[in-house]
Amino acid sequence: MKKISLIILALITIVSCTKEHSKDFLTFQGTLENNTDSILTISGQGFNKTIKINADGSFKDTIKVEKKDIYSMQTNTGKRGFIHLANGYNLTLTGDSDDFLNSFKYTGKGADGNNFGIAQVLFSRENGNPMEYFALEKDAFDAKISSIKEGMEKLYSKYKNADTSMVNKVKSQNKQMFDFLEKGYEKQHPIAKQRAEIMALVAKGKPSPKFVNYENYKGGTTSLDDLKGKFVYIDLWATWCGPCIREIPALQKLEAEYHNKNVAFVSISSDSDRRSQGSWEKANTKWKNFVAKKELTGIQLWAGKDISFMRDYQVNSIPRFILIDPQGNIVDNNAPRPSDPQLKKLFTELGV
Template identity: 50%
Template sequence: MKKLSSLLFGLLMMVACSQEKPKDYVTLSGNLENNKDSTLTIVSREGILKTIKFNENGSFKDTLKLKTDQGEIYTIQTSDTKRAPIYLKNGYDIVLNGDSEKFMTSFKFSGEGSSNSNFVLAQIEKSQEMGNPQLILNLEEDAFRKKVDQLKFEYDSILESHKNLDSVLYASVKQQNEQLVTYFDNAYAQNQIMGVGKPSPKFEDYINIKGGKNSLDDYKGKYVYIDVWATWCGPCIQQIPYLQTLEKEYHNKNIEFISVSTDESQRSGGSWEAAEKKWRDFVKARNMSGVQLWSGQDYSFQQAYQINGIPRFILIDPNGNIVDANAPRPSDPALKSMFNSLGI
């Protein structure tokens, strides 16, 4: 009888353990070599979620409870210029190892749920290999078609080579890949209308942070390098230091640097007034140079350029014609080469 009771107790314990709920938080740990920063920050589209302190040897470990049980891509950063994506979901136990000096390019994720983050990094690496999409849009039609088909095949191969992806991420990327050809076809057709040398779409009466309003025509006679961005956009913020360095280097040259904020009410509690204040406070806090404009509720310029993601950079010549509708980023050495070739 005693043995039977012990057996029943053991079985009950096994059943109880098997019915335990999965943990409702993320565990994140790892080590960054050559680290000189004190903290690692986890950022969502709404803002900072968690700040994790590094140990002296560059190791770290902490937990994070996400507001949603659905997996999403977040940003991990140690500074404005050191950022990388990470795919998190409650229940994951992820280990990150890498080199702080090489940051994202050296990152390797392991542990439960890590395949998703490694996949996202592989996607980014492929996008960087692709380079400026405008170069593809400038190809002759036959070469353009072959290039797009090749890209579709390569992106599909990356997706299928990463096993055990979260179902939400897999479905989302699968859909994006299916839409890739259509996206490039539409962009190619648009490029025939808005390609190099074509008149640029215009914006009018954008609010200038220094007072008054400005239109694109106000800057005719100079090259215009436009940065379309927003205060909530991590990759946009990453480009700011590079843009400010560029502005100083080309000060008094025949070029105007214009930053157009697209901050909107939807991300500011439904208030356009709050959106404008967020933009003004951000520009002031960062001491951002160049011409700082806010587009407000006017989406016509973004729609004309089919801007579906930011940051987006556009270069226009002194006559108001398009030089590059998808110009290199300030961090890309190709931009200075372009400026030099134009004699700026």
């Protein structure tokens, strides 16, 4: 009897230890079709994990996180996504590198929350920038808000098995957004309407505003008119802008892939005296040194004191990307980023 008790105790101990151990980490694996990346980095506050992607697009690793949370995902060429992680998860991801995030599908433990997150992001993208809703007249504004609320309720219902903490976090964020929109409409409507009228001047098909005689890193100056006859993909950036810098690898890869094609890649730096100890000369030097150090390709320009091009496009944050056709007309005043697979799809549609 004593021996049996000891055996049972030993088994209980083994099972308990196994369960405890299984909660100490998670497994993440997957396969990405059309893959050209070699590294997938998962990061969060005080957390960073690098996973090797094999040549066939497969990967597998174990991860230990300090807390259940949403983490960012980025490949070495700048493709970005996110993932909800918790120790004990066993996630498998399938997707297409040429349609990053849109094609993602998770299976395994923790999949419901991640599939909900993707659906929520794609739904938000479909509905555009909430700040632009303020430009709508009141009836249209109310109808838009009502439609989005209804759509979100359908998502909550569809993914009812998703992680509760994640869903509650999304619900809380959405409530804050709706409160802000509904309470701020009266004040924001005239401002947004005026901005919408200005943005109508740079809508698709309209002649693009021009930049004239911007300093070219290789010498001399360059104007937008110099590039007529080609599509022009413009990157508005600065050396101090982290998100801008993170797009550089994807932009350089794109420039190499479309070398000798009917498209010019133009990067316009907005480095100014404000972030260069009050000196325009130092701002110019900082820009030149950065271009040299990073061996930036494409047409590298510095706007200097001329902010008219950015002002005409109502640029209030960077990076910002603009696509112009060979006739000098606007294709997209807020084009996909280099890391967004939608950009190459757009190029294909345009016959670039």
